[in-house]
Amino acid sequence: MNEDKYWEEQRITNDPQEMEEYFECDFCGSPIYKNQEYYIFEGDILCEQCFDEVQMTTKRKCQRIAGEDDGD
Numbered sequence: 325m326n327e328d329k330y331w332e333e334q335r336i337t338n339d340p341q342e343m344e345e346y347f348e349c350d351f352c353g354s355p356i357y358k359n360q361e362y363y364i365f366e367g368d369i370l371c372e373q374c375f376d377e378v379q380m381t382t383k384r385k386c387q388r389i390a391g392e393d394d395g396d
């Protein structure tokens with residue numbers, strides 16, 4: 325159970341103006357509503373959650389430890 329998502333849904337339910345769907349996340353298909361933040365990554369529309377995942381993946385890919393794995 326994603327508590328943040330639950331409260332976000334409650335907020336949207338209580339505010340009908342928020343219901344206007346603008347985009348869908350290209351990764352997970354979640355609706356992105358008017359006035360909601362979204363992210364453009366390499367031409368894809370991402371919701372905040374997917375962007376965080378992409379960011380974490382990218383961070384791990386780029387991460388090195390000095391003195392370890394620094395070449396052959």
Ligand SMILES: [Zn+2]
Pocket residue numbers: 349350351352353354370371372373374375
């Ligand atoms: Zn998404």
